[in-house]
Amino acid sequence: MWGRFGLKIYIYIMLFLMLLPFFIVLPVSLTKTSYLAFPPQGITLKWFIVCFQDRILVESLILSLKLAAISSALVVTIALMAGMVIERNQFRGKIFLETFLTSPRIVPVIILVIGLLIFYYSIGLAESFTGLVFSHLVITIPFAFRTVLASVVTLDVQLEWAAKTLGANWFAVFFRIILPQIKTGMIAAFLFSFISSFNNVTMALFLSAPGQRTLPVELFNRLHIGGITPTTPAISFLLALMGVILFIVLDRTLGIYKYLAGAKG
Amino acid sequence: MKRIATFVKSYKWMWPLIPAIGLIAVFFVLPMIHLFRLSFLKYDPNQIYLPIYTLENFVKFFGDIYFWNMIWVTIKVGLLTTVGVIVLGYPVAYYLTQCYGIERTLLTVGFLMSLFVTMLVTTLGWAILFLPYGLIQQFLEMFGLIAGRLQFIKTVTALVIVLIHIHLPYAILILAASIQAVPEEKMQAARMLGAPNYKVFLNIMIPLTMPGIVSSTTLIFMLAVSSYLVPVLITGYSVRVLPIAIWSYTSELLNWPFAAAISVVLFVITAVGTYLFLVVTNWMTKRGQWEMV
Numbered sequence: 001m002w003g004r005f006g007l008k009i010y011i012y013i014m015l016f017l018m019l020l021p022f023f024i025v026l027p028v029s030l031t032k033t034s035y036l037a038f039p040p041q042g043i044t045l046k047w048f049i050v051c052f053q054d055r056i057l058v059e060s061l062i063l064s065l066k067l068a069a070i071s072s073a074l075v076v077t078i079a080l081m082a083g084m085v086i087e088r089n090q091f092r093g094k095i096f097l098e099t100f101l102t103s104p105r106i107v108p109v110i111i112l113v114i115g116l117l118i119f120y121y122s123i124g125l126a127e128s129f130t131g132l133v134f135s136h137l138v139i140t141i142p143f144a145f146r147t148v149l150a151s152v153v154t155l156d157v158q159l160e161w162a163a164k165t166l167g168a169n170w171f172a173v174f175f176r177i178i179l180p181q182i183k184t185g186m187i188a189a190f191l192f193s194f195i196s197s198f199n200n201v202t203m204a205l206f207l208s209a210p211g212q213r214t215l216p217v218e219l220f221n222r223l224h225i226g227g228i229t230p231t232t233p234a235i236s237f238l239l240a241l242m243g244v245i246l247f248i249v250l251d252r253t254l255g256i257y258k259y260l261a262g263a264k265g
Numbered sequence: 266m267k268r269i270a271t272f273v274k275s276y277k278w279m280w281p282l283i284p285a286i287g288l289i290a291v292f293f294v295l296p297m298i299h300l301f302r303l304s305f306l307k308y309d310p311n312q313i314y315l316p317i318y319t320l321e322n323f324v325k326f327f328g329d330i331y332f333w334n335m336i337w338v339t340i341k342v343g344l345l346t347t348v349g350v351i352v353l354g355y356p357v358a359y360y361l362t363q364c365y366g367i368e369r370t371l372l373t374v375g376f377l378m379s380l381f382v383t384m385l386v387t388t389l390g391w392a393i394l395f396l397p398y399g400l401i402q403q404f405l406e407m408f409g410l411i412a413g414r415l416q417f418i419k420t421v422t423a424l425v426i427v428l429i430h431i432h433l434p435y436a437i438l439i440l441a442a443s444i445q446a447v448p449e450e451k452m453q454a455a456r457m458l459g460a461p462n463y464k465v466f467l468n469i470m471i472p473l474t475m476p477g478i479v480s481s482t483t484l485i486f487m488l489a490v491s492s493y494l495v496p497v498l499i500t501g502y503s504v505r506v507l508p509i510a511i512w513s514y515t516s517e518l519l520n521w522p523f524a525a526a527i528s529v530v531l532f533v534i535t536a537v538g539t540y541l542f543l544v545v546t547n548w549m550t551k552r553g554q555w556e557m558v
Contacts, residue, residue: 014376022387025390081282106487106515107297108488109520110492110512110531111491112293115299117515138289138292186358199384200383206515219383223389233388236385
């Protein structure tokens with residue numbers, strides 16, 4: 001009885017500590033002073049408005065969204081193509097191929113990014129948006145591939161046979177028979193790739209051109225180079241809020257546990 | 266010609282694999298081979314590297330006590346983080362599998378939401394808390410535990426706290442999945458035969474969730490020894506870990522061959538760490554009884 005009670009107290013202390021850094025950025029960004037102050041000196045929403053007026057910030061947000069959208073759409077397509085073939089056929093080296101496609105996760109990201117940086121300089125992709133997209137594909141494909149594979153397994157082949165017998169071409173079979181069955185898995189793969197790509201700092205920090213910063217890189221520069229004004233905690237609070245909302249929405253619609261188990265940042 | 270045609274025809278079904286295999290081969294395998302090769306090339310201040318094979322990068326690295334110290338600090342930070350994450354996360358994962366309804370939603374969101382938020386936000390939050398005369402100092406002063414300016418922000422302790430926070434959700438997810446899979450009947454059977462709680466935990470729970478413990482431990486160790494954003498932002502250059510050295514040799518000093526050599530060392534540390542951990546757990550849990558990883 002006491003053990004159970006003690007566990008509960010421990011859980012809620014941990015919960016408090018886990019949420020503390022997210023909550024602390026709110027009061028700090030509400031201060032009227034132009035430096036960080038806790039407790040805040042007066043309450044104002046000035047710094048939140050400044051966020052949206054800052055052209056560099058808005059541009060970096062747009063770049064981040066563009067990068068995440070393009071790379072996650074591509075990664076899901078690539079993973080689906082490979083996943084279908086691997087699931088449907090028996091061939092030598094099948095297990096090897098599955099391991100191969102998830103292999104980027106065994107190498108630490110810092111090593112991966114240095115390798116890509118040096119490689120990009122030798123093939124002329126350095127500081128380009130294309131190079132950045134490819135780097136994001138590499139880090140998101142292990143998770144996307146596993147998610148896709150898990151949902152491709154659930155496909156009912158007999159439905160496809162029936163459709164083909166009734167004269168459907170492969171195009172119709174794919175869009176009207178296969179896709180509706182694996183819709184949820186595809187959406188999950190897309191959204192999780194999108195989120196991990198949007199939040200990724202490392203790749204863009206090393207690989208993008210100096211004037212072309214994604215939002216996390218812009219945030220990193222502001223934290224690292226210093227001169228923190230209350231705008232930085234204000235952006236952070238907005239990002240945390242967005243994360244919570246997305247999390248709750250996805251938990252309610254798709255169920256988080258099922259998909260996140262294989263995730264890696 | 267005909268043979269080529271039949272060959273192409275018999276492997277035609279494989280074409281959808283091309284983008285995926287090509288992506289990994291070109292943008293993962295090739296850069297890694299290139300990096301490995303670079304670590305054996307000679308550094309040159311003007312052309313960055315010369316095509317002359319040499320061991321001088323590794324000689325320079327292992328001949329310097331400064332870098333040995335760096336390896337030690339890196340491993341120490343990695344181990345402290347891993348142990349902290351597993352010990353703190355296991356009870357949380359257990360509790361998550363036992364609760365339901367609104368409490369489960371609340372705890373899931375609270376513990377796992379940081380997966381959806383860039384780690385910079387977490388880092389900034391802790392940095393604000395750790396600041397001299399910040400919230401943690403005010404809290405500790407309230408109980409009269411410290412006096413004067415708190416020098417916390419640049420220490421290993423601060424670094425490990427932030428790293429634990431960032432990596433805890435991954436461990437909770439993996440551990441919760443394996444705790445969920447433990448059959449309830451086994452625990453009830455042990456209890457009926459008179460086993461006290463700690464024995465049920467040690468003899469039933471731990472062995473049955475070993476695969477989860479192993480895979481979360483190896484994952485967290487790899488992520489922790491290779492993290493550099495948090496060290497850069499929390500401790501700056503006062504706690505020197507290998508990833509920071511890789512970073513500064515790449516982007517500040519432009520000595521790529523040496524950065525490549527440090528990368529190889531870091532990779533070997535993660536690989537050897539994982540391997541040693543597997544050997545030890547296999548030995549401790551009587552090899553072959555559970556499928557590892």
